[in-house]
Amino acid sequence: MALKPAEVEKIAHLARLAIDPVDVDQYARNLSDILAFVEQLEAVDAADVTPMAHPLEATQRLRPDVVTETDQRTHFQAGAPAVEAGLYLVPRVIE
Amino acid sequence: MQWEAVIGLEIHAQLATKSKIFSGASTAYGAAPNTQACAVDLGLPGVLPVLNEEAVRMAASFGLATHATVAPRSVFARKNYFYPDLPKGYQISQYELPIVHTGYLDIELEDGETRRIGITRAHLEEDAGKSLHEGFHGVTGIDLNRAGTPLLEIVSEPDLRSAKEAVAYMKKLHSLVRYLEICDGNMQEGSFRCDANVSIRRRGEHRFGTRAEIKNINSFRFVERAINFEIERQIEVLESGGAVVQETRLYDAGKDETRSMRTKEEANDYRYFPDPDLLPVELDAAFIEAVRKTLPELPDAKKSRFMEQYGLSAYDAGVLTASREMADYYEAVVEASKVEGKLAANWVMGELSAALNRDGIEVEDSPIDARAFAGLLQRIGDNTISGKIAKTVFEAMWAGEGDADAVIEAKGLKQITDTGAIEQMIREVIEANPQQVEQYRSGKDKLFGFFVGQVMKASKGKANPAEVNKLLKQLLDE
Numbered sequence: 426m427a428l429k430p431a432e433v434e435k436i437a438h439l440a441r442l443a444i445d446p447v448d449v450d451q452y453a454r455n456l457s458d459i460l461a462f463v464e465q466l467e468a469v470d471a472a473d474v475t476p477m478a479h480p481l482e483a484t485q486r487l488r489p490d491v492v493t494e495t496d497q498r499t500h501f502q503a504g505a506p507a508v509e510a511g512l513y514l515v516p517r518v519i520e
Numbered sequence: 521m522q523w524e525a526v527i528g529l530e531i532h533a534q535l536a537t538k539s540k541i542f543s544g545a546s547t548a549y550g551a552a553p554n555t556q557a558c559a560v561d562l563g564l565p566g567v568l569p570v571l572n573e574e575a576v577r578m579a580a581s582f583g584l585a586t587h588a589t590v591a592p593r594s595v596f597a598r599k600n601y602f603y604p605d606l607p608k609g610y611q612i613s614q615y616e617l618p619i620v621h622t623g624y625l626d627i628e629l630e631d632g633e634t635r636r637i638g639i640t641r642a643h644l645e646e647d648a649g650k651s652l653h654e655g656f657h658g659v660t661g662i663d664l665n666r667a668g669t670p671l672l673e674i675v676s677e678p679d680l681r682s683a684k685e686a687v688a689y690m691k692k693l694h695s696l697v698r699y700l701e702i703c704d705g706n707m708q709e710g711s712f713r714c715d716a717n718v719s720i721r722r723r724g725e726h727r728f729g730t731r732a733e734i735k736n737i738n739s740f741r742f743v744e745r746a747i748n749f750e751i752e753r754q755i756e757v758l759e760s761g762g763a764v765v766q767e768t769r770l771y772d773a774g775k776d777e778t779r780s781m782r783t784k785e786e787a788n789d790y791r792y793f794p795d796p797d798l799l800p801v802e803l804d805a806a807f808i809e810a811v812r813k814t815l816p817e818l819p820d821a822k823k824s825r826f827m828e829q830y831g832l833s834a835y836d837a838g839v840l841t842a843s844r845e846m847a848d849y850y851e852a853v854v855e856a857s858k859v860e861g862k863l864a865a866n867w868v869m870g871e872l873s874a875a876l877n878r879d880g881i882e883v884e885d886s887p888i889d890a891r892a893f894a895g896l897l898q899r900i901g902d903n904t905i906s907g908k909i910a911k912t913v914f915e916a917m918w919a920g921e922g923d924a925d926a927v928i929e930a931k932g933l934k935q936i937t938d939t940g941a942i943e944q945m946i947r948e949v950i951e952a953n954p955q956q957v958e959q960y961r962s963g964k965d966k967l968f969g970f971f972v973g974q975v976m977k978a979s980k981g982k983a984n985p986a987e988v989n990k991l992l993k994q995l996l997d998e
Contacts, residue, residue: 439789441602478595478794485799490537490574493544494558511553512661515604
């Protein structure tokens, strides 16, 4: 399966990646090579194999329901570009 | 043309944990903005999510209560989209392997019929923060206190056929999560939110029509109105030769209409994949059995028991078990008063519920507690007061004038059962109304009620009605 330039542009947009138009063809070739490799893997009969969700042979550890975090707003907001009344300010997103 | 609506609901129930689903920040409602958003909730680099055991237990208890499968293995996935109330650029949710799947809920319709509504799945996920658009001159303010609050998203099968059924299902689910104590059900605070998928098709058609999704409807009343509006809108579109567009619509309660949200560009391309930060969740049989043991008596079981044990109708038992608090109150009243179940039911559903509604009070905060209420019913049961006088006593108790006996004593409301005194009153009434007596004696039987009324009036409602009836009959027939 070969990716078209338009598909590369769409994927880049979904991931909010700015790519230089001159690089699009090369990305398309590289990504298509990866997909071709995946196609090769599809030749293996995996009908009886449980899909792997994680490479580690381990299961999720759970933590007790206890509040352990204290208010560090001042600390966190020191690195924010804009704050007001305790809120983080971002470009207007109303639809 | 006969149209049939096909409706499925997605309900987001905020789980009542103390801390967030993947971090140790507090979930308490109403804190100052961003004071409960820690490094994990903010999606800062280098942090890792650790799953809250209590959220898992709550999801499992919901699964068991809805006859669903609690998955021995479930997987968290990343749902990718960019929005500032979601700082990581993805929401941690579950996709192919949810923690709960394939269950059902039986709902009762107004005509008494029962319908089984399938529950496709219920999965754990994190809530997003809040965006505030007002008052920030061209920018948006973000509060991430809610980000990371655990949600159970409960997805129904498209089994609902009307707005009324959808509301019945939603109410039943609301009651269930509160019985299970996994969600406070507070709709104003957004703890229990609903999205509705609505489509229509010709009656008899098996394929589904194109659906519209109505987002974030925050009251039972609005769910009914939004769905009804949407059904009408789609019928109009189809009957005028148009086609329903698959889209997300927003319900505007002020205008009572749904309207299209500007379709987000490629909005549904979420590119889910298993979250590499979280391992698969495995629940063994022992864990699930331990959760099963903690389940309280559930609404359906309680309703059946109330019918059996207290001789109540299905309707009465349904009303009294709609909330756990109401059911507990009722049982405490019956146990303490030893009066008949039906008498207690009438009073709890009648005077008490009316007063609670009128003053906007929850039953657990009732100014008349179950023991005091039982005291009032006992005085009806042992004929100290009539049902009519009891209403006066109830109002006084509600106003804080003391328990039933104190009110009866202070206001002199004790029922007159002394036959001599009642006979005296009856004789006076007979003497004062010779014309009616004559008419009655010449066959006008319905005047009997008139005499009962006169005697009760003379006694200020305090004469024992049974005694009045008996003596009046005797004396009039003399």
